[in-house]
Amino acid sequence: MTSNRARIHLLSQRLSNQIAAGEVVERPASVIKELLENSIDAGADRIDIELEKGGIKLIRIRDNGMGVEKDDLPLALNRHATSKIEELDDLENITSLGFRGEALASISSVSRLVMISRTPEADKAWKVETEGRNMEAKVSPAAHPPGTNVEVRDLFFNTPARRKFLRTEQTEFKRIDEMVKRLALGHFDVGFNVQHNQRAVHRYDRADSETARQRRVAQICGPAFIDNSVVIEMASSGLRLWGWVSLPTFSRSQADLQYFYVNGRAIRDKLVTHAIKQAYRDVLFHGRHPAFVLYLELDPTLVDVNVHPTKHEVRFRDSRLVHDFLFTALHKSLADVRPENALERREVGTETELGASHNFQQSSINYGVPGDDNTRIGSLNLVLDNKEGRTWSVDNAGTRRPVSPSYLGSVQDFMSKNLAELPADNEDIPPLGYAIAQLHGVYILAQNALGLVVVDMHAAHERITYEHMKAAMDEDGIKSQPLLVPVALAVSEREADAAEEHQDDLAALGLALERMGPESLSIRQVPVILKSADVEQLVRDVLSDFLEHGSSDRITAHRDEILATMACHGSVRANRQLTIMEMNALLRDMEKTERSGQCNHGRPTWTQMSMNDLDKLFLRGQ
Numbered sequence: 372m373t374s375n376r377a378r379i380h381l382l383s384q385r386l387s388n389q390i391a392a393g394e395v396v397e398r399p400a401s402v403i404k405e406l407l408e409n410s411i412d413a414g415a416d417r418i419d420i421e422l423e424k425g426g427i428k429l430i431r432i433r434d435n436g437m438g439v440e441k442d443d444l445p446l447a448l449n450r451h452a453t454s455k456i457e458e459l460d461d462l463e464n465i466t467s468l469g470f471r472g473e474a475l476a477s478i479s480s481v482s483r484l485v486m487i488s489r490t491p492e493a494d495k496a497w498k499v500e501t502e503g504r505n506m507e508a509k510v511s512p513a514a515h516p517p518g519t520n521v522e523v524r525d526l527f528f529n530t531p532a533r534r535k536f537l538r539t540e541q542t543e544f545k546r547i548d549e550m551v552k553r554l555a556l557g558h559f560d561v562g563f564n565v566q567h568n569q570r571a572v573h574r575y576d577r578a579d580s581e582t583a584r585q586r587r588v589a590q591i592c593g594p595a596f597i598d599n600s601v602v603i604e605m606a607s608s609g610l611r612l613w614g615w616v617s618l619p620t621f622s623r624s625q626a627d628l629q630y631f632y633v634n635g636r637a638i639r640d641k642l643v644t645h646a647i648k649q650a651y652r653d654v655l656f657h658g659r660h661p662a663f664v665l666y667l668e669l670d671p672t673l674v675d676v677n678v679h680p681t682k683h684e685v686r687f688r689d690s691r692l693v694h695d696f697l698f699t700a701l702h703k704s705l706a707d708v709r710p711e712n713a714l715e716r717r718e719v720g721t722e723t724e725l726g727a728s729h730n731f732q733q734s735s736i737n738y739g740v741p742g743d744d745n746t747r748i749g750s751l752n753l754v755l756d757n758k759e760g761r762t763w764s765v766d767n768a769g770t771r772r773p774v775s776p777s778y779l780g781s782v783q784d785f786m787s788k789n790l791a792e793l794p795a796d797n798e799d800i801p802p803l804g805y806a807i808a809q810l811h812g813v814y815i816l817a818q819n820a821l822g823l824v825v826v827d828m829h830a831a832h833e834r835i836t837y838e839h840m841k842a843a844m845d846e847d848g849i850k851s852q853p854l855l856v857p858v859a860l861a862v863s864e865r866e867a868d869a870a871e872e873h874q875d876d877l878a879a880l881g882l883a884l885e886r887m888g889p890e891s892l893s894i895r896q897v898p899v900i901l902k903s904a905d906v907e908q909l910v911r912d913v914l915s916d917f918l919e920h921g922s923s924d925r926i927t928a929h930r931d932e933i934l935a936t937m938a939c940h941g942s943v944r945a946n947r948q949l950t951i952m953e954m955n956a957l958l959r960d961m962e963k964t965e966r967s968g969q970c971n972h973g974r975p976t977w978t979q980m981s982m983n984d985l986d987k988l989f990l991r992g993q
């Protein structure tokens with residue numbers, strides 16, 4: 372037995388680097404990440420990326436950053452060698468993307484890596500590569516402009532087990548592509564050029580202005596994302612959040628358009644995801660995912676990035692503060708979306724929207740006037756020509772006839788009794804315009820400055836009712852009621868501790884829990900509106916929220932669900948005839964109501980068809 376025992380020995384440099392590579396160098400995309408981060412840390416504002424065969428055969432990154440001095444070059448490929456931190460305290464205040472000093476050593480242990488670099492002061496460039504089991508660095512002169520060029524050939528040529536896990540060239544390229552996009556969205560001040568198999572595939576120009584940044588986001592996330600998103604910009608208690616979040620109506624079936632950055636570093640974090648999901652909870656169709664590009668900026672000492680070698684995760688010192696800030700900022704921005712914002716966006720997005728083919732000085736307003744038998748006067752088409760100060764009536768064939776002031780007087784008299792006021796000119800037309808008809812008892816058709824507005828009247832009314840009910844509830848606070856028979860609950864000690872610790876928070880939610888023993892609680896009081904819910908499950912979920920996030924929105928979520936059901940039953944059903952006045956009242960209500968762009972299930976409540984859209988349908992002016 373003893374004769375089989377192996378002796379202890381130090382691993383060779385190469386082997387120990389190969390073992391470390393297992394953590395950070397998984398595939399070509401992870402090599403790209405490390406190399407691009409180095410170029411960004413070196414202050415480059417232009418990076419060229421050259422790939423062959425999905426990066427498996429060749430990855431070449433060339434930057435115009437500060438370069439590496441000749442004497443430091445051998446160290447650059449050494450493990451635990453970095454220029455970015457010096458002592459333990461520096462770990463608390465990381466402002467660079469790298470700091471662990473292991474990427475180049477790891478990559479060069481599993482590929483053929485050559486690095487050429489020149490500082491702006493040096494008169495020539497130097498090249499470094501490693502040789503042998505101990506990875507000795509060989510430095511020799513080279514020709515290169517200031518900046519750095521890292522070439523990685525034949526990834527995993529000496530680690531067949533790893534190579535086996537590589538997928539097809541296209542798949543590896545796709546992952547690289549996604550990685551470059553992720554980094555490009557995080558660093559607008561750097562231009563990126565991507566070449567694959569000698570073909571130019573992407574070019575992201577340096578983006579220094581708001582429009583240029585917007586252009587890059589549209590390039591990466593698609594123009595539809597920018598057109599259907601709200602701009603976020605919020606700061607409080609030392610935290611700043613900015614970026615773009617999709618309107619709830621632009622949701623996705625997968626969580627594939629979600630970019631979140633903390634001080635320029637792309638991260639995935641449960642706390643962040645939870646806060647964002649919670650902000651969208653009330654407006655997103657079930658099972659759909661929001662799209663967002665968001666940047667959180669905070670003092671680097673308040674966030675720990677040294678959690679995982681790939682640095683995809685972070686730990687916030689005050690996670691509750693961050694969670695609440697994200698939630699509040701997004702929740703507020705989403706609630707603030709009103710029809711007029713959506714229309715503004717259209718006007719900014721397509722400046723020709725109110726184009727020359729339609730002189731909106733001359734706005735036409737059609738009123739279909741339904742009524743009781745004795746008031747029915749048929750439908751009425753009027754054209755108000757504001758420039759000439761004249762009014763015309765238009766028949767179905769489009770023939771115009773001047774309208775005499777006295778006839779107009781009697782019409783206006785009728786309208787003022789039956790309809791919302793006539794707008795004096797375009798300026799006064801409200802965002803959702805004026806109702807002109809009801810279609811099959813389901814849709815309201817309205818005319819606004821841009822053209823036609825179509826409203827799903829049930830969906831719209833449901834949202835309005837729901838928001839009214841919520842507001843009324845919020846005003847009164849959550850009413851709570853003692854249980855006749857308290858419910859005993861077996862929990863873990865951590866949960867019981869949490870219940871005690873958060874007693875006040877729980878009371879604010881209408882819950883009274885009493886500790887009965889180390890691992891048992893008793894539910895004494897619950898919110899009135901939830902008394903028929905499964906209280907036991909609810910309390911368990913709430914406690915686990917408190918343990919994980921320091922807060923819980925479950926009670927509100929449950930309450931809102933119940934209100935939503937009530938709102939749904941209390942809202943106008945399809946097939947009910949509304950008068951023009953009722954329809955206009957609904958439109959005005961929508962303009963005032965939070966989140967009125969979507970019904971309680973996240974479906975849109977209205978849509979705009981501009982004259983431009985309609986012209987396109989009819990191929991007018993093309």
Ligand SMILES: Nc1ncnc2c1ncn2[C@@H]1O[C@H](COP(=O)(O)OP(=O)(O)O)[C@@H](O)[C@H]1O
Binds near residue numbers: 455
């Ligand atoms: N593109 C580059 N430009 C300038 N210096 C670089 C570049 N790439 C790497 N370096 C230098 O090499 C060192 C080691 O890089 P790396 O192994 O990625 O570790 P880290 O980035 O964690 O410091 C860096 O600290 C930096 O000084």
Ligand SMILES: [Mg+2]
Binds near residue numbers: 469
């Ligand atoms: Mg690095």
